[in-house]
Amino acid sequence: MTLAPNSELLRPILHNSDPKTLATEILKSLTYRLGKDTSVATPHDWLTASIKVVRDRIIERWIESTKSAYEQKEKRVYYLSLEFLIGRLMRDAFSNIGMLDNMREALALLGVELDVIAKLEPDAALGNGGLGRLAACFMESMATVDVPAHGYGIRYVHGLFRQEFSDGWQVELPETWLDHGNPWEFERRERSFEVGFGGTVESVTSKDGRLERHVWKPSERVLAVAYDTPVVGWRGERVNTLRLWSAMPVDPILLEAFNAGDHIGAMRESNKAEVLTQVLYPADSHLAGQELRLRQEYFFSAASLEDIVQRHLSQYGELLSLPDKAAIHLNDTHPAVAVAELMRQLMDAHGIDFDTAWDLTKRTFAYTNHTLLPEALESWPVPLFERLLPRHMQIVYAINAQVLLEARAAQKFDGEQIGRISLIHEGSDRRVRMGNLAFAGSHSINGVSALHTDLMKETVFADLHRLYPGRINNKTNGITPRRWLIQCNAGLTNLAREAIGDAFLDDVNLLSGLDPLADDAAFREKFAAVKRANKQRLSSLVGERLGIKVDPSALFDIQIKRIHEYKRQLLNIVEAVALYDQIRSHPEKDWEPRVKFFGGKAAPSYHNAKLIIKLANDVARVINRDPAVRGLLKIVFIPNYNVSLAEIMVPAADLSEQISTAGMEASGTGNMKFALNGAITIGTLDGANVEIKERVGDDNIVIFGLTAAEVAERRANGYKPRDIIEGSPELAQALSAIASGVFSHDDPDRYRDLINGIYDNDWFMVAADFDAFTAAQRKVDSIWRNSPEWQAKAIRNVARVGWFSSDRTIRQYASEIWNVPV
Ligand code: 26V
Numbered sequence: 001m002t003l004a005p006n007s008e009l010l011r012p013i014l015h016n017s018d019p020k021t022l023a024t025e026i027l028k029s030l031t032y033r034l035g036k037d038t039s040v041a042t043p044h045d046w047l048t049a050s051i052k053v054v055r056d057r058i059i060e061r062w063i064e065s066t067k068s069a070y071e072q073k074e075k076r077v078y079y080l081s082l083e084f085l086i087g088r089l090m091r092d093a094f095s096n097i098g099m100l101d102n103m104r105e106a107l108a109l110l111g112v113e114l115d116v117i118a119k120l121e122p123d124a125a126l127g128n129g130g131l132g133r134l135a136a137c138f139m140e141s142m143a144t145v146d147v148p149a150h151g152y153g154i155r156y157v158h159g160l161f162r163q164e165f166s167d168g169w170q171v172e173l174p175e176t177w178l179d180h181g182n183p184w185e186f187e188r189r190e191r192s193f194e195v196g197f198g199g200t201v202e203s204v205t206s207k208d209g210r211l212e213r214h215v216w217k218p219s220e221r222v223l224a225v226a227y228d229t230p231v232v233g234w235r236g237e238r239v240n241t242l243r244l245w246s247a248m249p250v251d252p253i254l255l256e257a258f259n260a261g262d263h264i265g266a267m268r269e270s271n272k273a274e275v276l277t278q279v280l281y282p283a284d285s286h287l288a289g290q291e292l293r294l295r296q297e298y299f300f301s302a303a304s305l306e307d308i309v310q311r312h313l314s315q316y317g318e319l320l321s322l323p324d325k326a327a328i329h330l331n332d333t334h335p336a337v338a339v340a341e342l343m344r345q346l347m348d349a350h351g352i353d354f355d356t357a358w359d360l361t362k363r364t365f366a367y368t369n370h371t372l373l374p375e376a377l378e379s380w381p382v383p384l385f386e387r388l389l390p391r392h393m394q395i396v397y398a399i400n401a402q403v404l405l406e407a408r409a410a411q412k413f414d415g416e417q418i419g420r421i422s423l424i425h426e427g428s429d430r431r432v433r434m435g436n437l438a439f440a441g442s443h444s445i446n447g448v449s450a451l452h453t454d455l456m457k458e459t460v461f462a463d464l465h466r467l468y469p470g471r472i473n474n475k476t477n478g479i480t481p482r483r484w485l486i487q488c489n490a491g492l493t494n495l496a497r498e499a500i501g502d503a504f505l506d507d508v509n510l511l512s513g514l515d516p517l518a519d520d521a522a523f524r525e526k527f528a529a530v531k532r533a534n535k536q537r538l539s540s541l542v543g544e545r546l547g548i549k550v551d552p553s554a555l556f557d558i559q560i561k562r563i564h565e566y567k568r569q570l571l572n573i574v575e576a577v578a579l580y581d582q583i584r585s586h587p588e589k590d591w592e593p594r595v596k597f598f599g600g601k602a603a604p605s606y607h608n609a610k611l612i613i614k615l616a617n618d619v620a621r622v623i624n625r626d627p628a629v630r631g632l633l634k635i636v637f638i639p640n641y642n643v644s645l646a647e648i649m650v651p652a653a654d655l656s657e658q659i660s661t662a663g664m665e666a667s668g669t670g671n672m673k674f675a676l677n678g679a680i681t682i683g684t685l686d687g688a689n690v691e692i693k694e695r696v697g698d699d700n701i702v703i704f705g706l707t708a709a710e711v712a713e714r715r716a717n718g719y720k721p722r723d724i725i726e727g728s729p730e731l732a733q734a735l736s737a738i739a740s741g742v743f744s745h746d747d748p749d750r751y752r753d754l755i756n757g758i759y760d761n762d763w764f765m766v767a768a769d770f771d772a773f774t775a776a777q778r779k780v781d782s783i784w785r786n787s788p789e790w791q792a793k794a795i796r797n798v799a800r801v802g803w804f805s806s807d808r809t810i811r812q813y814a815s816e817i818w819n820v821p822v
Contacts, residue, residue: 017057017099022106025053038110044180047117050107051090051183054099055230061097062230062239069148070315075324075820077142077149078308080301081135081331083280084153084242085127085160089184090118091487092140096530097236122177123642125159126244128283129562130669131370133643134448134806135331137480137669141806143233143240144480145822147814150336152304154296155185155227155244158279163601163640168617172282172525172604184229185244191226192486193306194250195299201391212347216391222273223248224303234482234506245303247276282603283376283562294337294380294388301338309345319350322364324637327818330367330442331505333378339365339441340392342625343399348391354398362700365819366444368475369435370666371565372455382424396423396432403440407467420463439464439471446475447579448667449688451708455663476691477815478806481508484673488647492677492798493532496542499523508676516793524791531654531678531794538597538652541638548624548636554593557786558679559657560641560649563602563609566664570754571766572596572657573616575773576623576635577743578734584628592781595634599641599649611754618743618750646670651677654794655780658683659773663708665689672804678794680783684769684778688804696800700793702783704776705769714768721762724770731770735759768822 031050036045069076084267094100104114127133135151142149161172196218224245229456231240250273258266290331305328312322330336339361346357371377386393402421407413407421423440425431439445439461447453453474457465464664465472486493486505496504500513517523536550542548559572576596583591599614602609620635638645656674658665658681665687675681675692683689684705693701706714739755741748758766783790813822 005793007225007243017102019102019105019109022102023109026050026106026110028312029053042118043112044120046107046110047090047120047667048181048183050103050114051093051115051666053092054097054103055183057099058093058097058230058232058236058239060234061236062241065148065239066241073315073325074148075818076195076311076326077147077814077818077820078326078328079135079138079142079149079151079331080304080305080329080335081132081151081153082297082300082334083127083132083331084124084139084151084244085129085643086124086136087483087647088118088121088123090121092483093184093230093232094480095487096140096232096234097540121643122179123159123644124177125175125642126153126156126280128160128280130667131332134370134477134669137478137483137806139231139240140233140480140482141478141810143231143238144235144482145807145810145814146233146238146241147810147818147820147822148238149240151231151242152300152307153242153244154277154280156277156280156298160280160601160642161282161604165613165617165637165639168567168614168621170602170610170613174755185227185581186229188226188228191307192248193303194221195224195302196221197295197298197388199390200763201394201785203389208538213351214391214394216344216348222249222276222299223250225301226303226307238684243304243307245277245300247273247299249273256274258321262648272704282601291384291388294384297672298335298337298341298389298392301335302341304335305338305345309342319352319360322360326364327713327820328365329813329818330365331440331664332368332370333438336367336434336441337389337392337440339437340389340399341658342393342410343395344391347395347436354402358399358402359493361441362443365442366440366446368446368448369452369456369460372452372460372666373664374460377460379425380434382430382432385432392651395430396437399437399440400424403436403467406742410467412466413463414599417463417466421467435460436464439468443471445472446813446817447472448475448477449691450476451663451685451690452666452687455708472817475668475809475817476688476804477672478804479669479676480806481676481802483647484650485676489530489534489651489677491533492527492651495526496798497532507802510809511799511802514799518792518795518799521788524770524788524795527678528787528791531652534651534677535654538648541648542636546636546638548634550595550634550636551593554595554634554654555780556595557655557656557657558597558649558674559659560597560599560646560654561668561670563600563606563612563766565608565612566661568661568764568766568769569598569600569612569616569661570657570758570764571769571773573600573619574731574734574738574766574770576633577619577737577778578730578774579777580619580623580626580629580633581730581733581737583630583632584626587628587630591632592784593632597649597653598635598637599639599645602636608754608757611751615738615743615751615754619738622743646673650674650679653677653679654790655679656681656683656786658686659688659705659769660684660686661769662686662706662711664764672801675797675801676804678798680780680790680793680797682773682780692801692804695803696797700796700800702776702780704772706765706772709767714765715763719762719765720766721767722759724767725759728767728771730774731767 029052029421071517139151159175160176164171197220199217199219202215206212227244254266258372275548346352423436432773447456504510539550539552616637662684667687682702685707738751744750811822814820
């Protein structure tokens, strides 16, 4: 007999979630699931036991969601992403399902503090930065706005490395999030697929000699095993699935070898398979043709596609309706090989002809581009691609032939333009261009902010856009207000509830009700008190972790993000050095106390990024110790920046640093998080900053620097940074101090090359924007001096950025790209 999930037998247990019942269940969970007694239970055991109790409630809704998607024949969204930067899940899930307070009480009855065990949950850091965090926000929003969706990715055993500083240098250590097991996931051994690599392609011909189909005979096979994690939407109405694939050997032991006495050799296959999903690639925007990375991309794309096609076939019995029932989304080009894989499955496994398969493929796929940096656009050497995926190589050539035919037929492209449209970069180093493959195989290609989308049309995809006009569209990024306001900033959430009621919890746009309160002195004071408490929390963390004392009444100026030259942490540090110089040489002036916080990881092989971290730490050491500074300026670089640290830093910020070289940051999402938490942005007209400015108004943001068009113009017309530096004494002074070893007595030449790079080339326009940045910072000081004015602007930021909710973004994807109802 099977028990229906909503059976009356289950209901009384699952629907009773008062603290006492929960406490009993936590004890039962501890005893019967973990096999522990309270006297020996570790804090981790309490955590696991608690999660499993709530998980039971989630599972019930999960099964209901899955069933209803099936019964209602709903179109499903499949979000393919090599990264999901989830962070901790406990607070998110408990709060979304409405059980956070009762669980806290239940644990208290057992003498356990929820906030203490919550900190033991490891961050699931299965991503590098913005792209991965966006995927996590999207998963939560899809469940919230009721889109039936599956996320697909890789269950990396080691996520993004843990960062420590040794003498100010970044050291990378392995990250081990699975050490205590993962109570959220369900291993689905029964849901596994074989994924092939290498080998040969055979053509099968009919009796009359006609080519019937191709058969790929891979030389290697790996098993992809599914691990499912439920994703709970706000109010717990829908629960979607994040399915992560883990690689296993098809044959765990080569028995023949083992029996012949080769015990180690017999295991080798197994290690080879498992290596595939061992570790996340740390993004450094340079791939240099790493084979393992292409293997990861194909591994998870192929397993996901098999899963999708099987699900569709088992429900509908045919594949011609695939585009009506499945929307497959490519999060950047990392899963772009899925385009060729779907073609392969449709043609080789299901006997569909090329033209029909190509039409189905294009109507099923959509692709998001997340960066225009040329070095980050993926392409694979043809010989590597051909060796690993011989059948896909043939399919890419066939697709390319079709695309080039259409390009020539359009009669508006010259040879060079046709060359740029081609899926193959020709020349001595022939490569498969994954962006072009994703573009050709999708009906929708979107950018992640208005500016970025315009630039996509003008630069990387200019020719493809002319060939297939109407495919490129914009979907400005968003963030989930559950994690990035309700959970991380209880103080502000409660203040807003008191002031405007609870409706904004379901529609964050309603924070607009706070707008008039910017002029209410009493409200401003309460708002300032909340910020102050958040700053106190960050100060304690810094005190505990780093032994640095910071004053919560100082202006908290924060730049947290991956370390990259285009994000210009260097500009920020050089400005700090200039300010340091000013404070020392003009002690009579009325300086506003400031703490500059940094956080972020550098890719292990990115030399300049690592040097910038060392510089920040060197500068911090000198400034923080100098009595002449009188505590007016402090610099704090907090190691191991991750989602959980962001949840503490974002609510504590007064000033949000969003200072990328215009045209280079596709969108940014940190900018949105800070504004929603009442920080004022100092930023360039880049990415989503442009749209934040439009929404908060020019008076409530501090914009400086060159525009994207001006940056392009300077680069085209011979930019001379040396002349600019010579005309700016403050900049010249700061640069020469750094270059001459003022901050690096132990190795005076340490920063010579880095600083010479600014004199000689300065691709990122540090010199060009320096004076504007300094002036903008002094403008920030003058606003800060007038506290009511500052608070009013900060409140208006909170009130006006509800539009940047990922719920809005997802609704736009749903109606304008995926064609699913919302
Ligand atoms: C590139 C590579 C290449 C080497 C191997 C690993 C790897 C991983 C990721 C990437 C590309 C990262 C692109 C990215 O994260 N873009 C960011 O996307 C955010 C969400 O749309 C956006 O807000 C940021 O502006 C954009 O930089």
